[in-house]
Amino acid sequence: MQFNVGKIIRTGHILNRRTKRVVIVAMDHGSFAGPMKGIEKPGETIKKVIDGGADAMLLPPGIVSKFADIISGNIGVIMRIDGGSTIYSPETDRPKSKIICSVERAVKLGADAIIAMAWVGAPNESELLAQFAKIAQEGHEYGLPVFAETLLIGMPKIESVSDPKAVSVATRVAAELGADFIKTHYTGDPETFKTVVEGTPAPLVILGGPKRDTIKEVLNDVKGAIDAGAIGVAFGRNIWQADDPAKMVRAIAKIVHDRASVEEALNELK
Numbered sequence: 261m262q263f264n265v266g267k268i269i270r271t272g273h274i275l276n277r278r279t280k281r282v283v284i285v286a287m288d289h290g291s292f293a294g295p296m297k298g299i300e301k302p303g304e305t306i307k308k309v310i311d312g313g314a315d316a317m318l319l320p321p322g323i324v325s326k327f328a329d330i331i332s333g334n335i336g337v338i339m340r341i342d343g344g345s346t347i348y349s350p351e352t353d354r355p356k357s358k359i360i361c362s363v364e365r366a367v368k369l370g371a372d373a374i375i376a377m378a379w380v381g382a383p384n385e386s387e388l389l390a391q392f393a394k395i396a397q398e399g400h401e402y403g404l405p406v407f408a409e410t411l412l413i414g415m416p417k418i419e420s421v422s423d424p425k426a427v428s429v430a431t432r433v434a435a436e437l438g439a440d441f442i443k444t445h446y447t448g449d450p451e452t453f454k455t456v457v458e459g460t461p462a463p464l465v466i467l468g469g470p471k472r473d474t475i476k477e478v479l480n481d482v483k484g485a486i487d488a489g490a491i492g493v494a495f496g497r498n499i500w501q502a503d504d505p506a507k508m509v510r511a512i513a514k515i516v517h518d519r520a521s522v523e524e525a526l527n528e529l530k
Contacts (some may be wrong), residue, residue, distance in 0.1 A: 265441070266403020272373040274316045274336040274405065275491075277422075278520055279517045282492035283509060284312045284443075284465060285309040285499050288340040293347050298500035303327050304341040305500050312509025315332030316372070319362045326368050332370075339371035339406055341395065363398045373398050375407035378437065380430040382403060382413050389437060408439035409467070421445050426460050435462040443467050443494045446481050450488040457489035468495035472518040474513070475502070475529065479522045482515045492516050504529070 283422050289304060299305050301352040302323050306419040307330060316336035324337055331337060344358035357377045366374050378392045379385060379469050392408060399406040410430035412421045421427075424447040431442050439462050446466040447453045459466055466485045472478050478498045485493070489508065491513060502508035 264403070267397070267400070267405050271405050271440075272282045273493075274338065276315050276517055277298055277380045279460045282311070282315045282465060282495035283317055283516050284316045284338065284492065285314045285509065286443075286467070286494050286496035288318055288320050288343075289496055290323070291320045291340065291343050292345060296497075296501075298497065298505070302351050303330055305505065306330050306335075308505040309499065309509050312506035313513050314509050315492075318375060321365065321369055321423050323387055324487065326373070328370070336372045337370060338373045338375050338433055339366045339369065339407055340376075341366055341374050341387070342376040342391075357391070359391070359395065363395070363404065364366065367402050367404065371404065373405040373411055373441075375443070376432070378408040378410045378439065378442075380410060380412050380426070380433065389431040389433065392434070392439075393437040394527065395465065400438065403451075406438060406439045407436070407441045408434035409443040410434050410445075411495045412445070422447050424455060431460040431462070431464060434462050441465065441491075445469070446483075446485050446490075450484040453485055453488040453490070460495075463491040465492045468493065468498040471497040471501050475508070476522060479511060479515060479525050482512055482525075483522050486516055486519070 284296045290299055306327055319340045341361040342357045343360045376395045378390050379388045385499055396406045412426050427445055427447055431444050434442050442462050442464050461507045484494055499505050499508050507529050511525040514525040514528050
């Protein structure tokens with residue numbers, strides 16, 4: 261029972277108290293791509309998204325350690341506990357995701373939740389999914405909510421990583437392996453994404469992927485996902501590579517928490 265209490269309390273540190281939905285800013289990119297544009301100075305980026313009203317951030321353990329004074333009391337922490345390869349890895353079709361931070365250390369560092377990959381379609385899929393299942397089990401033993409990030413890779417039978425059927429398989433598998441929340445691709449329209457939501461017994465947040473050409477495209481995805489039943493977003497580049505990250509967070513939050521239209525959200529950027 262005590263572990264269930266821990267999950268309840270920590271989930272409350274992540275989800276918005278009023279809406280039970282969430283705007284997450286993902287900033288774990290530096291651990292595989294280095295100082296990308298927008299996160300050259302992590303502390304400054306963290307301050308900007310806090311100012312914008314984000315509910316939580318997805319961060320690697322080193323960033324949490326170094327900027328704990330900025331994070332404390334201001335934003336929920338979802339800690340990335342797997343990784344171990346970079347953009348220079350020659351095995352891009354064979355993810356080498358390893359556990360880089362123990363669940364125990366994540367607890368000691370103050371994580372409100374943990375996140376790990378649940379790769380689908382990789383040559384070493386069974387190994388990676390078994391690793392995620394083990395992470396989920398250990399996270400629950402410590403009273404931590406567990407996020408899965410489902411990515412599709414090396415799948416010639418699908419046209420894109422947002423293929424509705426493939427996304428549905430990936431999210432359902434992650435839920436059955438123990439994920440409490442799932443970060444996944446948006447399928448491109450509310451109708452198909454609704455089928456993903458309905459077939460997945462765990463709340464979904466959509467990932468942002470590469471920076472989009474226009475802000476309106478980003479907000480359309482947010483609106484479509486929320487209308488389809490997602491509980492929020494976990495965006496990185498589409499927030500911290502924006503001209504004003506704080507305003508971008510506010511625009512997204514307007515849709516996620518207030519069910520605003522895209523046009524109303526765009527007003528937050530003026």
